[in-house]
Amino acid sequence: MPLPERDQEWPPPHMKREMRLYEEWGAWYAGDPDQLAQVYGSGQVHAIGLDPKGWDRPSKGFSGWIQRAARWFWGTPVPLGQVRSTKLHIPIAGDIAATSADLLFSEPPTLRVPGKTSQKRLDKIMHEAGIYGALLEAAEIGSAYGGAYLRAGWDTEMYDHPVMSVLPPDAAVPEFRYGKLAAVTFWRVLAEDDRSRQVWRHLERHEKGRVYHGLFLGTQDRLGKQVPLEDHPETEIYASQVDEDGGFDSRYPRGLLVSYIPNMRPHRLIRGTSLGRSDYQGVEHLMDALDEVWTSLMRDIRIGKGRVIAPDIFLDNLGRGQGASWDPDREIYSGLGMLPAPGSAANSMLTVMQFAIRVKEHVDAGKAFVAQILRGAGYSAQSFGEVDGSGQAVTATEVHSREKKSFSSRGRKTGYWNPTLQWAPDVLLSLDHAIFGKKVSAEKGEVHWPDGVQPDPEALGRTVELLNRAMAVSLETKIRMVHPEWDDHQVTEEKNRLRDELGLNVPDPDTLGQVLVPGTGDDE
Template structure:
């Protein structure tokens, strides 16, 4: 299909409910108080008062019922009284949840394995050139917005290989087949916006085997007319690579973009045909709890402000500074002139106002809300430091963070399939565009453990196994390096034996000893890691 033509609405009307929800998730993900207040307050627009000064005016509907009134009943929807400063406090727990999701998935880079050695070496170069950082960024966005796109990019003037670039879910219009597979996707970005009267957008449509580019000048609601790419410096470089007007041939029959859902199914959009395959955010259905958490912390800080010590005293205690000047009171003054007042006990007295700070009540409420939010998002409270228990070993950490590990395993199912597909496309573009001697194929992907074994604990375990003669040298190396393949393990075993002087004796020597009629083979002879007969001077694996 070609790019949109004519003055069409943008984004497409059928996806309006999706982008409305994405705007809410984006506000919580970004954590900008102004954006949250605009989203729920609906207090936009400028009016002029009697002094001809523009000011922000609250809508009357914020104080009553209806749709706008319902939003205003949120903490962030309550209007700030005119003339007062905003005292609402935002707790960036939503951003912390997204960061924790990314850390659980890609705190360590995944391992990509292919059969061809040249392709394997090229993949290692891609990982070292920033692929790991890209995956961390993409996973962070994926958790916040419910999904993320990974597209293959290349530019001969910038690099000698293609790379992956994440695209946020609120900047894409996907198209799905009847079986739920992504068939095409249109990305867009705003090149210029003068406040709403003119908005310049760059559209990038990915189809199988090609990419289409177009620049449109319209409004915030309409796409507008199409103009040449050379009119804007951000897209001038693309014009040189186009063929047939606006097409770039990828040299690969597949799609150069994939969609990674955060979690499925999306319970909110399951009845919207164009959005049933989109993922759901970690914040789905948790917005009221996030709003309540901000209200608790704002109330807590309000208690602190109100609890500031204040001295209340009668006006006769103030010292006049002359006509037109405010009266003052010196708290360090020791001697006062005689005051005209009633006898002590019935007259005016100095009063100290000191309100209590409800620290315990606010703290327990905040922790309860945070625990509920974290657990409903699919994570353990220990992952966010909300538990006072201290885990000692990696096994204890895994046991106490089981809910986080289960959520991580579910997300890996989506990430592994999408990464395998996009790496295959990346290799195909690398060969077609840059002439790399690689074999495009779907790699085997292994995700590193998010909870690493404590080195000291592992060393003690291996030492005990060695003393008990319960594990061979090869087994101990495999325990220490569970991500190594058989060749790496054998090479490490050989290096250890060479370094410690415990080289393996030739098998012919053992067979010659076992065949002697007067010296039957002992229990330890003939094994790779076992101790031979005591009459034979053969080094063993025991150190």
């Protein structure tokens, strides 16, 4: 099915609920107070923000139709007479998304394909095209929005290899079959004219074996009519590539050039959908309450500043209409010709006001909310730097025990990432062969995940040294123990460098017999 041929509402009506969720989660992820206030309706005249999920639709009660509203701290407007908003935002949502990505890809997985030539070319593409960075980006976006898209492509003018880009789910209209992405339409706004209220949109649709591009001129909520791609400079490059049907061959007949990675399933708000759920789902109220707690603490600090109330005797008259001032450093004042009240001190005329700042109460409440937010998002507090303060070194086993919930969530997410990581070598090598003429074979790759815990360098060094003295490991095994994230090419280069430093000028390390280096314990 090609691009839409008639004017229609955009985004499509069936995506309204998903788009409202993306708008809410995106506001928390961005951490922009103005965006949060807009999403939760603080621009309303009343002091109650309507629920943006769509649960505020009318429901029939005993006295007719009534409005159901949810109370949000970010939904309350700025009080009358207040110059600026004093609300404080704690960006815990961004920390959750970044930590989720770090747990998955701070140590990138290893992708293996059959054949040395194909493996070497895949490793080169993964590094030169920045694929590992794209995986981190997709994992962070997926944590916030409930999923992310990876799109493979090419640009022969800028690169000599395929490339891969990340697209957020709030700019896509997906179509699933049995939980797998069957087609997807991406869109982006190219330009908006405030005077004519016209909006230029670029639509890109991916189907099996085909990619379609279209340029549409409409309004903010209507797609409008399709116009030639040459009418806008950002889509002009596709005009010479598409055929009369508006598309071109994707050069990958086995599927789409796009893969969708759900963050976590099932979706608790939209039953039956194949879309993933955000890590924020179910803890939005807690994040809203956390901001209210810290705003209250800031209010205590603001109004708790010490103030002195001085009587008129301590004020210097500046003249008619000029008011009066007080010099706190002045030592001598001319008093009134009267006796002080019996039993009163000399400084009793000055009143010092100092309100209590409830730091401990607010901090304890904030920590309690943070613990609930992290638990609801599926993570352990230790993953976010919350430690017991003992200062003692812990082993990898103890790290796994303390961060069990985080690693449990990581294990679930790796299961959703495996199909995409198996698809990536296949599509990249297929495009590399079809577009750039490389003699490589394209097959689905094998995924090997690291354990996710960084070992103690000192303990790892002692282990390698003991095995080296016992002559129980080879030079290559020692390199892989110290650098488990390296590919075969990097390991071979390091092995050759070590051999050169040890004085072994061997032309072909792969065909070596058993060679014993005196004093080192190497058995290659």
